[in-house]
Amino acid sequence: MRLALAAAAAAFLSIPVQTGPVRAAELPEEARVHARALAETGLESDLAYRLTESLTTEIGPRLAGTPQEARARDWAVEMFNELGFENVRVENFPMDLWTRGYSIFEEVAITHPFPQELYATSLGGAAATPEDGLEAEIVFFDSFDDLLEFDGADDALEGKLVFVNDRMTAARTGEGYGWANRKRTLGWVEAENRGAAGLLIRSVGTSSHRFAHTGMMSFPAQRLPGIPALAVSAPDADQIERIHAMGETIRVALRTHAGWRGEVTSGNVIAEIVGAEAPEEIVIIGAHLDSWDNGTGALDDGAGVGIVTAAARLIMEAGVRPRRTIRVVLFGAEEVGLVGARAYARARMADGTVDQHVIGSESDFGARNVWRLSSGVGEHAVGFFDAMQGELAFLGIERGGNSSGGGPDMIPLAAMGVPMARLDQDGTDYFEFHHTPNDTFDKIVPEEMAQNVAAWAMFTWFLADSDMDFRARPEAGDAEEGEPAQ
C-alpha cells in the first residue's frame, strides 16, 4: 500500500519511481559498457598527472586574490581551450585579500627559559604583531575545550599568549580534522575575548615535520581578529609542552606582518561538454584553483583540477556526447572561505539555473586512490549509486553512505538542494602535507591519479548519461501521513 501511494505521489510529481532490490539494471547496459571502456582508458592516462605538474610548476603557489591566482585562471582558460572544452569562461567576483606579509616565514622564538627559534605560520585572517614584535608569557591549554571552559581570573589571559595543544589523529576519512580544527577556526575569538595578546596553536594536521599547518580562521558576525594567531609545528609544540611540563614559565617573542589588504578580484573558471539531449541539465564536477601560499598546492587542490578535467576530457575523447551537460568548475578562493563557491551559487540564483544542477561533486582531498562512493541524494536514487558502486568495484571502490555533501565547494549548492555524490579518497596521510610547504608535486603517485581519473570518468558518465532526478522528494510515508510535499 505504501508503494501504491508512492507511485501515485510520483505520478503527481512526474518522477519515475525506483523500487525493488539493488539491480545492475538500474544502469543501462550501454552506459555500463561505455563507462568501463572509459575507465580502461583512464587507467592508462597520465593527463591528470601532467595537468597537475603543469599547474604546480608553471604557476606554483596561488593564494586567493593574488596575481598568482590570476595567472592560474589564465592557465586554466588556455588549458580548457586547448583540450577542446566548450563554453570556456571566467566568472569574476570580488574578495578581501589577506596575506602573510613579506615572506612565507614568520619570526617566532622562545625567549625564556630556553631561547630557541620556533617554526610557525600565521593563520589566515590573523592580524600582525606591532612592527617591533611582541613578547609575552604563554598560558598553556591542553585542549580547546579547556580554553572554552577556562574559569580563571578575569584578567588571567590579559596580555598573554594563549597556547592550545590539541592533537589530531590520522584516519582514512580524515574525520579527525574537523575536531582538531576548532582551535584554528575559533581559538582567536576565545583568546581575544579574554584579552590575550595572541594565539598560538599546535599545528593542525598529523605531520611530524617542522612545518606548521596554515588555514583560514572563522569570523563570527564578520568580526576580524585584532591579534596575531599562529600555528606552531608539531615538534615545536612538543618543545613547548615539555618545557611547560617542567613547571617553567615560557615566554615567546613573535614578529609577523600578516593582514588584510583590501578588495581584489578572484574568479571561477568554467568549461563544459554540452549534453546531447538535455543540455540544460547540468552535472557539475569541481575542484579549486587557489592554494595556500606556502606549498605549490599539488594535493590541495592541483590534483583535483587534474582529475576532474582529465575525466571530462576522456569522455570528450571517446566521441559520445552524454545526455546531460557536464560542467567543470575550477573554483577560486576556496581556501579563504569558499568565496568562489558562494559567488558561483549566487550567480546561479541570479540567472535562475540552480535547479538545472542535477547533481554535483568535487575532488578536493589529495591524490590517493578513491576507496568509496558516497551519495547525498533522494532515497529513491540510492539504488542507482548502489549499482554504480558495483561497476566501480573493480577499481577497489566500496559503497559509502547517503549523507555526502559532495565536497567543500559544493556546500552552497547543496544548501540550495542540489543532490551530491563523492568519490572518497584515502586521506590517511593527507594531513601530513595539507596546508604546509610540503604540499608539492613529488607527493603524487601517477598510478593513483590514473585510478582517480578512471573512477571519475565512470562516475561522471553514469550521472551525465542518466535521466534520473536525484533530488530528495517527498517520501511515500510522508505523503501517506499527509505532510506537506516540500
Place this chain on the structure above:
Amino acid sequence: MRLALAAAAAAFLSIPVQTGPVRAAELPEEARVHARALAETGLESDLAYRLTESLTTEIGPRLAGTPQEARARDWAVEMFNELGFENVRVENFPMDLWTRGYSIFEEVAITHPFPQELYATSLGGAAATPEDGLEAEIVFFDSFDDLLEFDGADDALEGKLVFVNDRMTAARTGEGYGWANRKRTLGWVEAENRGAAGLLIRSVGTSSHRFAHTGMMSFPAQRLPGIPALAVSAPDADQIERIHAMGETIRVALRTHAGWRGEVTSGNVIAEIVGAEAPEEIVIIGAHLDSWDNGTGALDDGAGVGIVTAAARLIMEAGVRPRRTIRVVLFGAEEVGLVGARAYARARMADGTVDQHVIGSESDFGARNVWRLSSGVGEHAVGFFDAMQGELAFLGIERGGNSSGGGPDMIPLAAMGVPMARLDQDGTDYFEFHHTPNDTFDKIVPEEMAQNVAAWAMFTWFLADSDMDFRARPEAGDAEEGEPAQ
C-alpha cells in the same frame, strides 16, 4: 712454520699472539657475564633518551662557537657531575665562527619564467649576497661530474648561478652520502673558479620534504668562498629540473646574510671513570655536543651524547671499576670541520698521551638500532671483536669488517695510530632528517635508544676491562719476509 715465526716475532715484541679459530674464550667468562648483565640493565634504561630530551629541549640548536654551544657545555659539565663521573673538565679551543645571519630562513625565489619562492639554506662557510641581493640565470648541471668536466666557453659561467642536481640514494650504511656530498663540499670552488655569482645545489640527503640539508663546505688551501652557496630542498630542485627540461631559461633571486664573524671559543667536555688497574690506559668513547642551527640536533648528535654517557653511567652504577679508564669526550665544533676533535688530538700530542689511548669509538649516526660491530684494529685483535660480536648477537648485531675509522671525531686520533671500533647504526632514514630543521627529539624511538645503550655498555666494558693491545703491529708474514717492522 709461519705460526712459529709469528710467535718468535711476537716474543721479540713482547706481545701475546692470538691464534686459532674465533673463540668466545677470547673474552673471559667473568667479563661476558658482567657485560650481559649491563646489557640487560641497559635495555630497561631510559637514561640516554632522557639526556637527549634534556639537551635538545633545554639548549636546543647549538651551532659551534655560539652562546648556545657554550650553554651546552655548561649543561654537560653539570650533567656529568650529577651522574658521578670523575675528572669532569672542559678543554677550550679557539675557532672561527660562521653563521647564517639574521634567521634560519633564506630568501630565494625563481623570478623567471614562473615566479615562486624556494626553500633553501646557506651551506656552512658561504658568503652573503650583496645587501640588496642578486639575481642571475641558472646554468644547470645534472651532476657534479658534469661541472668538473665542463668545457664551455671561458666566460660561460661568468655571473651565473651554477646549479648541481646530483641525487643521493638511501642505504643502511649511509654510503651514498660521501659521493652526494662532493657538490656540497667542493661545488663552490668549481663555481667560483669559473666566475659564477653563486652556487645552488639539490639538497644532499634523501628527504622529500621541503627543508634543505645544510652542512659545512671544504676550504682547500685555507681559501674561503667569496660567493653565496646554498642547498635547495628536493621538491624545489625538482621544480628547477622540470622548468629546465622545458627548455626555459631560469632566473633566481637570492638575498642571504651568511658570513664569518671572527674568532670565538668552543670546547670539548671530558669526563671519566678511572680504571682500577691501568688507569693510564684510556678507552675513549665520544659524541659531539654541537649541532646545526636549523634543528635541535637530536639525531646529530644529541642521541650520541645520550648513548655514550648512559652506557658509561651504567658501568659506573654496576659498581665494578674496569681495568682501564673510560673517557667520555663530548666534542665541540664537529659540524664545522672536526675542530674540537683536532684540538683534542693536538692537546694529547702536547701532553704526550696519544699512545695511552688504547682504542676509540664515537656514536654519531642517529638513534636507530645498532646492527653491526666494525673494528679497525691490528690483525691479531680481530678475533677479540669476532668474539665480542658473538656476545652482542642477541641484540641483533652482526660482525662488520676491520676497516672502521671509529666515527668523525675519531679521525685525528685514528690518523695518529689509535685503534678504532664502531657500533654501526641503521642509517636508512638518517638522511631524511640530518642537517635539517626536522632533526628533532620526536624522531627518536626510546626502545632503539635502549638497544644502543645496551650494546655500548657491553662494547665499552669489553674494551675497558681487557688487557689487549689493539694497535696494528708487524704481521708475522712481514717479519718472515724480512720487511721492516713498523
